[in-house]
Amino acid sequence: MHKEFLMGNAAIARGAVAAGLNCVSGYPGTPSTEVLETCAKINDGSLYVEWSVNEKAALEVGAGAAYSGARAMVTMKQVGLNVASDPLMSLAYIGVKGGMVILVADDPGPISSQTEQDTRTFAMYSKLPCFDPSSVQEAYDMIQKAFEYSEKYHTPVLFRPTTRVCHGYASVEVKDENEYSVNKPEGFVRDPSKWVIFPRLSFRAHTEIEKRNTELSEIFSESGLNPVSGENGQMIGVVTHGISYAYTMEALSTLGADMPVLKVGTPFPFPEQAAVGFLKGKQEVLCIEELDPVIERGLTFVCGKYGLSTKIYGKLTGHIPAAGENTVASVMKVIADFGKLALPETASPETPPALPVRPPVLCAGCPHRASFFAVKTAMQGQKSVFCGDIGCYTLGNAMPLDMVDTCLCMGAGVNIAQGIGRFDPDTTCFSFVGDSTFFASAITGAVNAVYNQADMTLVILDNSTTAMTGHQPHPGTGKTMMGDIVEKIDITAVLKGVGVKTVETVDPLNLKAAVECVKRVSAEKGVKAIIFKSPCAVLIKPEKPAHIDEDKCRNCKRCVKLLGCPGIVMKDGRPFIENSLCTGCGLCSQVCPFDAIDVKGGVKNGN
Amino acid sequence: MATNILICGVGGQGIVLTSKLIAAAAMESGMPVMSAETIGMAQKGGSVFSFLRVGEGLHCPMFAQGQADILIAFEPAEAVRMLPYLKKGGRIIVNTHAIMPVTATLQGSDYTGTEMLEYLKKQECELTLIDGTKACEEIGSPRALNMIMLGQAVRSGVLPFTVGEIEEVMKKTVKPQFVEMNSKALNYGDTK
Incomplete structure (x- = not known):
């Protein structure tokens, strides 16, 4: 083992390779993209890596590889799983031979996605085991466990980090190359009774899946993947997951408080016995989650099933916001309220001047x-x-x-x-x-x-x-x-x-x-x-920047008002080319009615 | 105890490399380090930040408001935006050159950064103003800004490294032809 400073996504890739990965396929999507890119970068030639045309194709490539005994990883963002859901739902019934991990990165916020959907909920729907890492180190360790469980139970599994784990960096303990597992795929063994989905097979598989998931719930409870920290003899406690666990620990340390915390690393199948053990003797438990109230519903269900009188708070009770990301500060506030603790004083300086907003824009020269x-x-x-x-x-x-x-x-x-x-x-x-x-x-x-x-x-x-x-x-x-x-x-x-x-x-x-x-x-x-x-402006060598001839410019500002290019700014009330940004694309010179913008490269005036 | 560092500015100013060098210096010294930064949609022209923590007892890369030991701001308005994260009496290194967003250009805004700097001067903090544009001209490269800012931050004594240690990791990170320029930038304004 040795230490390296890695991005969460790089740690996931490194962990998968250490677990004997043979095949990785995926479609780019923030915040998942760097997982596959890292695999390609560290590939010594023994690994098959592809950007597939979309997530459905990627999942099918992974399924074929796993049918053949390869250890396969498929990468995508949360909305990509919607595209891959058709093969996924059936593959859950068929199962796999080689370990298969479907890495789906969720995006609370959302920061760069269309939806705030929760892959833990998708796990429940597709009946597939799900792993939820809370830190870069845990992501590295947990992806290796995910491969073990997948291969042992012949099922694809979901691995769902969120943005802050994917894009967080940390110094992590990683394996030396001689500690890596090696997997030699056997190749596809023909067996239509196993690999061809038919209603009769599906009926049988459904029964087996439910049985396996009940068993996995017990096993996960004992697995160490759902640990309790802090002094557990108290009447209150926190149950959390993912990056919110890190926020919780940070908040407790800032507040100087000791509170028992159950971290749910395997949201599905829900570790019922671990939950029962934690809830017993507690009057109130706060669930700190992002996206769906998966744990909160799980705990509420457990209370009903086992006749526990613990009150469960979270998103469903309005204690945690229904949408958006948690932060260290938001978590500290709910924990302070819940545990009746004093929040550290924060300065309240005078209102700052109005800040310029910087929404994302098309690049200069795009x-x-x-x-x-x-x-x-x-x-x-x-x-x-x-x-x-x-x-x-x-x-x-x-x-x-x-x-x-x-x-x-x-x-x-x-x-x-x-x-x-x-x-x-x-x-x-x-x-x-x-x-x-x-x-x-x-x-x-x-x-x-x-x-x-x-x-x-x-x-x-x-x-x-x-x-x-x-x-x-x-x-x-x-x-x-x-x-x-x-x-x-x-x-x-x-x-x-x-x-x-x-x-x-x-x-x-x-x-x-x-x-x-x-x-x-x-x-x-x-x-x-x-x-x-026309090629992406980021990828080409920029031409000489455009130049505004001050004698010809009549300050009509058409270049600014029509195009909204970040390369043209106002300086002393007149348009001015920001040389560090301008790529010399020449578009502005073509909208200038006074021929005042000179550009060497690009296409000038349509010639 | 951990040192909490917040680096902020506008996409394209070299913030990510700055953060990586501090992390690499921490790794060299065997200190635990964590960081988190904006990536993706807001790459170009958007507000960019990097949270960085060096030391023991870290749970996550982000910290709450009022906890940064130092704010390294590459742009005046971004310094003000992230100011709530600075602890009382913390250190701010700020580049005085303002970057006007395209939306402000369209609305005919007269944002120059002056009002931001005036506001910062009134705060309870140790403020260092850097004329980054002038410094880059003196060094002879617009790409020198991040190392100028980092050199100033290290010399403020808040980071647990020396300029020499940062210089060593810089040499291992950047392309050989840029080492000299970056060394000059790291040592810019050193009066010793």
Whole structure:
């Protein structure tokens, strides 16, 4: 063993590799992405690593690997599990041979997600064992246990850290390479009675799953994964989990209080006996949870089942907020109230001056800004609807672009535009989708729109990467996580192949050409597509920054007001190019009516 | 006892590397360390922070308001935003150069950072103002800001390291061609 300073996600990857991992597949999504990236980085060639096209594909690859005796990990964020839920629900019945851990990172807040769904609840629904680490060190240790349980009970298991564990860093004790487990997969052994799902098999499997989960509840209670800390002889206590456990311990130490704390590391199957042991003799117990009140419901159930009179407080009783993240401060406050303890004094300084807000914006030089601006310009004065999707380009909703009317989930924009078009026939319908999201889940949408005779323009914002999550490769990039250079899957060919007759590609930074393209293509009937192709501004070497000629500039501020580019700021009442941010994309020079913005690179004035 | 450090600023200012160097210095000295930072959506142009704790008895990387020993702020408004985390009489190192967000540009705001610095001067704390833009010009690189700020923070005596120790881990972390510039930045303003 030795110590290293690791990010939670890196610790999870390292723990999985130490557990004899053979295969890892996943789809990028904050806060889970770095798990798979770390696996790829430390891969000595013995591990198979892939970014799959979406979470469903990733889970199926993992299932096949685990059927063959490989130890497999599948990574995704919480909403990714919705995409993977179809194979997941059935795989719970089929089971696995090699250990299989499905890493699903939850995002209380939410900080960068559409929902505050709780994978612990999904575990209950899918009847799969679930592990919930509370620190970087515990994540490293627990993922190895997760593989052991999975292999022992022939079931996939869920491992669900939250953002603060995934993205927290700590000095952790890790194994030396000679301490790693090694797993040699046997290969797939044909047995249709085992691997082919049929109602009869499902009936049998259901019975067995329920029996196993009852057994696991007992085993988890004794496993050390649900430990009690503090002096346990008191009338009150706290039950918590995940990062809230760390907040609880921090709060108790700041408050100088000793209170018994039960940490639930295995929320499903719920460790009933551990809960009964903790509740016995206690009058009041406070559940400190994020997302769903999973533990609180578990404890309330246990009280009913075992006839305990302990009062259980938490989200259901209004003691903990229903939504959002806990913090050290929020946890300290509820514990102080609950234990009738004095909070440390905090200074209350005078009200500070109004702080500038810094919402996330499209980067300076981002080609998406140019794409949205081109469509906006082309459609001026016409009734149109702009259906957005998941990615950096969701930020196209911000002023002054204001070009995202809907955003629901990965790939949804295409068919939402189709649906709107059916009931608003005078509207010109657009859907915007990034290249990675297109491959993940918009191709079937395109097929649906073509087959069902929709009238809409599908706009592909192709920046040749998965930008939002930190630039992962995808089928259109021609690179794999094994380091291979492979043939790129051509978006135009895909669209033509599914029956989109008009597919035009244009550089959005060439404003004039882009606007003309939008006008021409959107006027056609049926489903047609425009591919705005220009690389992510973060990945290219910037051109020389633009320059504003002060003699020509008449301070009309069109460049500022139309584009909202962070590279153009106001200085002494006039637009000014922030050289450290400007990439020289040239879009502003094309909107300047006085030809006052000079740019060396990029496409100037549409030439 | 732990030293609680809060580094804040705007995405793209080199805050993450600053945090990593402090952590690496702690690892070198065999001290337990934990950190947490903003990642993802708010990478560019957004408010960015990094909580960092070095020492014994740590439970989690984040701490409550009023507990930071030092606030290393790369931008005046961000210093004010995170000020509630500073303990009474704590140390603030702040870069005086303001960064105007694009929303403020659109609304014609006249934010210059001056009002933020005036507010900070009135607080019960040890305040060090750094003209980061001037310092970067003197060193000859706009990328020197984070090491200038870190050097000042270390010399304030609040962090459990010397500039020399930080310099050693910096040499192991950055590309060889940037070592000299970063060394200059770490030692910027050293009057000794």
